[in-house]
Amino acid sequence: MNIKITGTGSYIPDIVEKNENFQNHEFLNSDGSTINHSNTIIIEKFKAITGIRERRYAKPHLNSSDMAFFAAERAIVDSKINPEELDYIIVAHNYGDVRHDSHQSDTVPSMASRVKHLLGIKNPKCVGYDILFGCPGWVEAVIQASAFIKAGMAKKCLVIGSETLSRILDKHDRDSMIYSDGAGAVVVESTNLEGGILAHETVTYAFDEAHYIYFGETNNQESKSKRRYIKMYGRKIYEFAITNVPAAMKSCLDSSGVDIKNLKKILIHQANEKMDEAIVQRFFKLYNMDMPKGIMPMTITELGNSSVATIPTLFDRILKGELENQSISKGDIIMFASVGAGMNINAIIYQV
Structure with a gap:
């Protein structure tokens, strides 16, 4: 038995936020003091260090769980499995659903339950849960899926990473230019195919x-x-x-x-x-x-x-x-x- 990724999917949001769109921001140091550089220089230095020239933001009507669903749907189609056969849905994130213009993170119900609902899966033995593990969350969720399969507790798992970081950014912080939105998903299966984890x-x-x-x-x-x-x-x-x-x-x-x-x-x-x-x-x-x-x-x-x-x-x-x-x-x-x-x-x- 090998444990392999049999399908992949992703969702890249439509809104393109270019570096020049930050020209009118009032960037401040963490103590509130003024930064002694123009925004042009701040943005040029940022691009030189991070390599980022643009990023993607989700449209206002979409939440992280929606993007997770889109990516999951594509991974399921790619894997050619019946979603009702999934044993686990594991969603890695850090902030749950933060609705546009909201000040709160919404994690009840879990992101995994929301994705399962959107996928229309009726099987109660398809267990959904979330993992909070920082940026390495998706990798750790794949490791957990592998452990379930090795232990004989699962044969097919859906593992998703989704985030809308654009909604938790401080517009006065230069670091806000780093973050973006998106979702990626894979189906992890027990298989007789060569390779795997x-x-x-x-x-x-x-x-x-x-x-x-x-x-x-x-x-x-x-x-x-x-x-x-x-x-x-x-x-x-x-x-x-x-x-x-x-x-x-x-x-x-x-x-x-x-x-x-x-x-x-x-x-x-x-x-x-x-x-x-x-x-x-x-x-x-x-x-x-x-x-x-x-x-x-x-x-x-x-x-x-x-x-x-x-x-x-x-x-x-x-x-x-x-x-x-x-x-x-x-x-x-x-x-x-x-x-x-x-x-x-x-x-x-x-x-x-």
Whole structure:
């Protein structure tokens, strides 16, 4: 028995938010002080560091659970399964449904229950639940689905990552330009086909690092609103990631028994282009190798950072031939790797 992804799907929102659309924002430092640069310079520096020139936002009438449903529908069709045969629906997210112009996150019922409802699945033994695990949530949900299948508790699982980060942004924070919306989904099955999940690794650093990404108030000290937004200590995260992620990736690859020379692609969470490149370069340095050209596909330039949705969306687009100069073939060995709030790191070695 092997555990394989038999179908993929994604939903990329229609609204394109370009960097120049932030020209009229009043960006402030975290203490409320004025930033001593024009918005033009702030945006240019942002593009140079993150690689992001535009991102996608969901239309006002759509919620994260709607996008999760769209991606799930496509994955189910791609896998050619009967959705009534699903044993689990696992939805990775961080903020639930945040309706347009709302100040609240709605997680009752769970996102998974909402998706199951939208899919019209009647089978009560199809169990739906959510996972909160920061940006590595989708990867961890795939690991959990694999565990259910290995334990004989499931044969078919639907795993989704969906987020509308555009609705929890502080418009006075430069970091708000990083985040975007989107959804990606896969069907994970027990199968007699060759390949599948060969190894996985997960670690949590929470002694000093737990609050590197957090919920905080606006940078605008004159605001009386107590609404909170996604915040992060960017420098600390960068240093944490380039120090700890390569080691976790190496541990995962070593436990799989796969020679690094046989690793065809690394699908890493689309967090920050410079950081991701530094992580992968350091990973190969652990094997005394240079980073191979083209091994790290990127979508962050056009899609931004949609948290749990970045890896499944990237995987789906490559498999569907929608990413220029990137392809994955049957039998290829790839790695999924992610880092995010918690601080959590995880990786999977997977043979297509």
